[in-house]
Amino acid sequence: xxxxxxxxxHVSVSEGAxxxxxxxxxxxxxxxxxxxxxxxNQGLQLLLKYTSAATLVKGINGFEAEFKKSxxxxxxxxxxxxxxxxxxxxxxxxxxxxxxxTFGKGTMLLVSP
Amino acid sequence: xxxxxxxxRYKITETGRQVTLMCHQTWSHSYMFWYRQDLGHGLRLIYYxxxxxxxxxxxxxxxxxxxxxxxxxxxxxxxxxxxxxxxVYFCASTPGAEGTQYFGPGTRLLVL
Numbered sequence: 001x002x003x004x005x006x007x008x009x010h011v012s013v014s015e016g017a018x019x020x021x022x023x024x025x026x027x028x029x030x031x032x033x034x035x036x037x038x039x040x041n042q043g044l045q046l047l048l049k050y051t052s053a054a055t056l057v058k059g060i061n062g063f064e065a066e067f068k069k070s071x072x073x074x075x076x077x078x079x080x081x082x083x084x085x086x087x088x089x090x091x092x093x094x095x096x097x098x099x100x101x102t103f104g105k106g107t108m109l110l111v112s113p
Numbered sequence: 114x115x116x117x118x119x120x121x122r123y124k125i126t127e128t129g130r131q132v133t134l135m136c137h138q139t140w141s142h143s144y145m146f147w148y149r150q151d152l153g154h155g156l157r158l159i160y161y162x163x164x165x166x167x168x169x170x171x172x173x174x175x176x177x178x179x180x181x182x183x184x185x186x187x188x189x190x191x192x193x194x195x196x197x198x199x200x201v202y203f204c205a206s207t208p209g210a211e212g213t214q215y216f217g218p219g220t221r222l223l224v225l
Contacts, residue, residue, distance in 0.1 A: 044203070044216040051211075097210060098211070099161065100171065
């Protein structure tokens with residue numbers, strides 16, 4: 001069974017600091033991977049998606065993630081945090097031929113001035 | 114431009130009552146999904162559907178019933194609500210397997 005682990009339920013950064021949200025997955029076959037963001041009282045929005053093309057994936061709002069097969073990781077980064085980045089972030093994994101995704105438990109990003 | 118909508122957005126009900134949450138999408142996506150979101154658990158899949166009249170169980174299907182008579186609608190019914198079903202429910206859709214899932218705004222359900 002596929003699984004996703006997001007290290008840290010809460011991550012706090014200062015405005016302008018590097019954002020690093022960690023995601024590790026378990027898989028015996030090539031996965032496709034997603035990062036979603038959820039703002040308060042809203043649904044999830046896609047940030048970026050990896051589907052076995054380039055290992056470095058660029059998303060919206062300046063976020064990017066790097067697929068590292070050897071580490072089974074897909075960490076999300078942003079060079080400089082903005083107050084508007086405060087939200088909950090979810091990593092998800094899926095597999096070829098399957099429509100369902102498995103989501104991590106989420107990481108709440110807190111940005112302080 | 115509606116995309117995917119859910120109704121109601123907020124619902125309070127009592128234990129034992131039947132509740133139906135509605136999900137409607139305007140994209141004609143084949144696949145639709147129901148999730149529940151609970152603190153500490155992230156999103157868990159309840160049921161999903163690959164097409165009209167085709168549904169399948171997810172991770173936490175007990176206590177829920179779904180149907181899909183039309184491609185654009187995917188209602189979720191709690192036949193006899195329990196307090197443990199207090200949660201935020203999200204509907205999602207995708208055009209095909211392996212596609213990006215697009216989420217509705219959610220329904221907050223409180224079971225007293």
